[in-house]
Amino acid sequence: MKALFPRxxxxxxxxxxxxxxxxxYDARGNRYVDAxxxxxxxxxxxxxxxxxxxxxxxxxxxxxLNPSFSTPIREEMLKELDxxxxxxxxxxxxxxxxxxxxxxxxxxxxxVTGRKKIIAFKxxxxxxxxxxxxVTWNKRYREPFEPLVPETYxxxxxSVDSLRAIDSGTAAVIVExxxxxxxxxxxxxxxxxxxRAVTERVGALLILDEIQxxxxxxxxxxxxxxFGIKPDVVLAAKAFGGGFPVSGVFLPDWIAEKLEEGDHGxxxxxxxxxxxxxxxAAKVLKEENVPEQAAVKGETLIRMLRDRLADxxxxxxxxxxxxxxxxDVRFPPGPALQVMQEKKKVLAIKAGTTTIRLLPPYLINxxxxxxxxxxxxxxxxxxxxxxxxx
Numbered sequence: 001m002k003a004l005f006p007r008x009x010x011x012x013x014x015x016x017x018x019x020x021x022x023x024x025y026d027a028r029g030n031r032y033v034d035a036x037x038x039x040x041x042x043x044x045x046x047x048x049x050x051x052x053x054x055x056x057x058x059x060x061x062x063x064x065l066n067p068s069f070s071t072p073i074r075e076e077m078l079k080e081l082d083x084x085x086x087x088x089x090x091x092x093x094x095x096x097x098x099x100x101x102x103x104x105x106x107x108x109x110x111x112v113t114g115r116k117k118i119i120a121f122k123x124x125x126x127x128x129x130x131x132x133x134x135v136t137w138n139k140r141y142r143e144p145f146e147p148l149v150p151e152t153y154x155x156x157x158x159s160v161d162s163l164r165a166i167d168s169g170t171a172a173v174i175v176e177x178x179x180x181x182x183x184x185x186x187x188x189x190x191x192x193x194x195x196r197a198v199t200e201r202v203g204a205l206l207i208l209d210e211i212q213x214x215x216x217x218x219x220x221x222x223x224x225x226x227f228g229i230k231p232d233v234v235l236a237a238k239a240f241g242g243g244f245p246v247s248g249v250f251l252p253d254w255i256a257e258k259l260e261e262g263d264h265g266x267x268x269x270x271x272x273x274x275x276x277x278x279x280x281a282a283k284v285l286k287e288e289n290v291p292e293q294a295a296v297k298g299e300t301l302i303r304m305l306r307d308r309l310a311d312x313x314x315x316x317x318x319x320x321x322x323x324x325x326x327x328d329v330r331f332p333p334g335p336a337l338q339v340m341q342e343k344k345k346v347l348a349i350k351a352g353t354t355t356i357r358l359l360p361p362y363l364i365n366x367x368x369x370x371x372x373x374x375x376x377x378x379x380x381x382x383x384x385x386x387x388x389x390x
Contacts, residue, residue: 019046099127123182183352184326219295336379
């Protein structure tokens with residue numbers, strides 16, 4: 001039997017045997033500062049004690065239950081989520097992954113508006129299932145599987161002029177407040193506010209894909225809160241379950257009331273273990289003041305990176321919010337990521353074609369930030385030295 005994982009995901013040539021907090025350990029006992037975190041999933045730390053406690057407790061009761069049956073953990077989860085929910089979005093549906101959340105949101109938009117046209121943005125990433133892939137920009141991901149969902153269109157990100165494409169035939173616009181896979185590109189406030197105004201004017205839903213940005217990573221519970229806007233639909237995943245595979249779709253009453261039995265379903269969506277994980281993650285977020293910690297530590301880490309890389313001719317820009325940070329370089333960053341991993345014992349990931357993406361847990365301390373900044377500096381230095389000798 002052969003595993004397809006290396007073929008589909010690439011191979012980092014590293015066997016990880018344990019994760020604890022902000023660190024992972026390989027088979028030889030080496031410790032790594034994890035600024036990869038499963039592309040942002042382990043934001044609350046590997047094996048967060050409260051998340052582990054809640055999942056274990058739930059396993060002693062019941063693991064699998066169809067959502068047509070209620071359970072005590074559901075009520076506890078709803079109570080814990082209530083103060084964290086996006087403003088005005090009082091309904092939540094749990095699914096299993098970010099791409100499933102996108103699929104459901106697109107279906108909802110077409111049903112409640114009676115329209116077909118969906119607008120996304122260039123450089124967007126929303127997932128790899130058919131509907132989500134239809135609104136994902138990267139042609140390498142999308143073109144081999146076309147035709148996908150019809151009447152999906154792409155316009156320029158951070159361009160107010162491009163919003164003229166949103167008209168009375170548009171069912172929804174889906175947007176990331178920070179484009180993650182596209183290169184860690186934050187939206188600007190004027191663009192987001194105008195986007196909200198245009199969608200309201202024409203009656204199109206505004207779907208905020210907060211799968212990577214949500215649940216505290218950018219310094220607020222939800223990244224759209226940086227812009228003072230109120231979306232119609234918010235999608236959560238990754239950090240939402242503290243490391244457990246789960247996603248959430250938040251909807252207002254006026255949308256939820258238009259949905260009917262059978263409009264969507266998932267065998268594992270909303271299972272008791274997922275609800276336990278979300279409950280614990282919500283508790284941690286509040287009790288540990290996670291967004292506030294992410295804001296402060298993110299500012300510190302960005303400042304350290306700018307100081308260490310100020311004289312580097314390989315760096316174009318350092319950008320991000322909270323603990324979602326991109327170091328945009330002039331060359332493909334693969335060799336830099338390899339040096340960071342092998343020599344400096346820091347894990348990170350690529351975004352776009354030229355960006356080193358850093359997604360560390362909120363638990364990182366001053367020593368960890370020093371390690372990350374030093375690793376990025378050495379990795380970037382390798383890019384220059386390789387270019388000069390090639």
